[in-house]
Amino acid sequence: MEDRDKKGREYHQNYDAIFKWAINFFLDKTLDVLGVHTGKIIEVRGLEPITLDVKEQRVDIFLKDENGICYQIEEERNMNYSDLYRFGAQHLLIAHQLNTDELKSIIITSGVVTPKRSIKTLSSTYNPIIIDLGQRDGEKRLEEIKKQDSIDPIELVFLPMYGIQNKDREEFAIEVIHFARQLLESKRISNVFLGALVVLCNKFVSKETLKKIWEDITMLQIFKDFEEIAMEKGMEKGMEEGMAKGMEEGIVKGMVKATKESISDLLEIKFGEDGIILIPKISKINNSDILIALKKAIKVSKDLNFVKEFIQNLSEQHNEV
Numbered sequence: 524m525e526d527r528d529k530k531g532r533e534y535h536q537n538y539d540a541i542f543k544w545a546i547n548f549f550l551d552k553t554l555d556v557l558g559v560h561t562g563k564i565i566e567v568r569g570l571e572p573i574t575l576d577v578k579e580q581r582v583d584i585f586l587k588d589e590n591g592i593c594y595q596i597e598e599e600r601n602m603n604y605s606d607l608y609r610f611g612a613q614h615l616l617i618a619h620q621l622n623t624d625e626l627k628s629i630i631i632t633s634g635v636v637t638p639k640r641s642i643k644t645l646s647s648t649y650n651p652i653i654i655d656l657g658q659r660d661g662e663k664r665l666e667e668i669k670k671q672d673s674i675d676p677i678e679l680v681f682l683p684m685y686g687i688q689n690k691d692r693e694e695f696a697i698e699v700i701h702f703a704r705q706l707l708e709s710k711r712i713s714n715v716f717l718g719a720l721v722v723l724c725n726k727f728v729s730k731e732t733l734k735k736i737w738e739d740i741t742m743l744q745i746f747k748d749f750e751e752i753a754m755e756k757g758m759e760k761g762m763e764e765g766m767a768k769g770m771e772e773g774i775v776k777g778m779v780k781a782t783k784e785s786i787s788d789l790l791e792i793k794f795g796e797d798g799i800i801l802i803p804k805i806s807k808i809n810n811s812d813i814l815i816a817l818k819k820a821i822k823v824s825k826d827l828n829f830v831k832e833f834i835q836n837l838s839e840q841h842n843e844v
Contacts, residue, residue, distance in 0.1 A: 542598055545680050545719055546584050554586075554594070556678045557654055559629060562588035568815050583613070585621075593626045600684075600726070601634040602653075611642050611649035633657040633684040661685030661695060669702065676716040679703055683724050696727040700736055782814040786821060794827045801827075804834060 547567050554561045566587040586594040595617050599606050614628045628651035636657065641650040661682060668674060668682075683696040690698075703720050706712045721737060728736075786805055790798030808814055820833045 542723070543584060545677060545723075546586070546596060548677050549586065553588075554629075556675050557629075557631070557681075559594075559652055559654070561592065561594070562590040564588050568812075568819075585617070591625055593621060593623055594629055595626060596629045596631065598631045600632060602630065602632045602636050604637045604639050607637070607639065607642050607649065607651070610651060614649060614651070627652060629654065631656065633686075656681060656684040657686045659685040661687050662690060665695075665699060665702065674706060674711055676712045679706075679712065680716060680720050680723060683720070683727055692727045693729065693732070696724045697732065697736070700724060700728075704740065779809055779811050779814060782811060782818060783808075786814065786818050789818065789821050790830075793821065793824075794830075797827055798830075801830065801834065 549564045550567050551563060551565075553563060564586050566585075568585050584596040586596065588594070595614060597610055597613075599610075610628060610630060614626065618624065618626045628649070630651050631654045633656040636653075636655050640653055641648060643649075664685060665682060668679070679699065679702075682699050683692075687695045700717075700720060703712065703717045707714060707717050717740065721733065721740070724733060783806060787799075787802050790801055790805075792798075805814075805817070808817070817830075817833065821830055824830050824833075
């Protein structure tokens with residue numbers, strides 16, 4: 524178990540990327556499956572461009588619901604008390620950057636978790652919503668899900684992080700994967716959720732076992748939705764080196780491509796031929812979070828010079844363009 528935990532930390536970028544990808548599926552839904560009652564989520568995006576070095580690997584996500592309430596989501600396996608101080612400082616910074624008091628902090632965690640749930644000083648209190656998936660009965664919940672006609676694929680992706688009583692962590696994760704495969708074959712979930720589940724199980728299942736599972740899955744030729752190079756080359760390499768780096772690359776590459784196309788259309792609509800001139804420079808940006816921040820800047824800007832300055836600042840700060 525210790526080796527598998529270490530491997531999970533070694534390849535945290537795969538896990539983090541898929542976790543962020545999964546959160547995007549809450550768009551137009553609520554967070555009820557996580558145990559947090561919200562309005563319908565109308566906005567989901569990363570927070571790195573305004574708060575952190577974009578090259579730093581973190582799960583730090585912003586959501587906004589239809590009632591105007593904002594949510595900052597963090598994920599931290601094996602959370603200790605010092606992590607709360609770090610999250611608390613981040614929470615205040617984000618509230619300042621977003622210029623809102625309507626901000627709630629959500630921490631999704633599992634494993635060994637500090638019993639302390641808040642920080643109190645003489646002048647302030649940080650009291651986040653802590654979702655400890657390890658306190659949920661994973662085995663019981665899996666049996667309940669098996670009996671349901673309607674399956675929430677997002678919960679299925681998070682299920683291996685739930686607590687277990689009678690089974691080994693790896694054994695339970697493999698059982699969830701096999702169940703998800705059955706759901707896929709009966710067309711009750713899409714292939715992307717099975718792929719995401721395999722990636723997240725990197726923290727719990729040995730590389731050899733996960734590789735064999737992946738080989739069995741790919742033999743079904745069910746992953747045709749991803750770009751050919753990412754799947755045939757990237758995924759094969761990822762299974763050897765990082766257990767699903769190709770999956771990460773496929774998702775990120777698709778997000779980047781779609782965002783670039785959206786930005787190009789937006790520039791043409793708002794600024795005509797003058798806006799089109801910027802497209803070649805934007806095409807060199809391959810960081811999805813930066814592209815999302817740029818898209819938002821274009822949306823609110825009435826002056827093309829502002830957009831040009833924004834791009835120039837990105838170039839100086841992150842060497843992206």
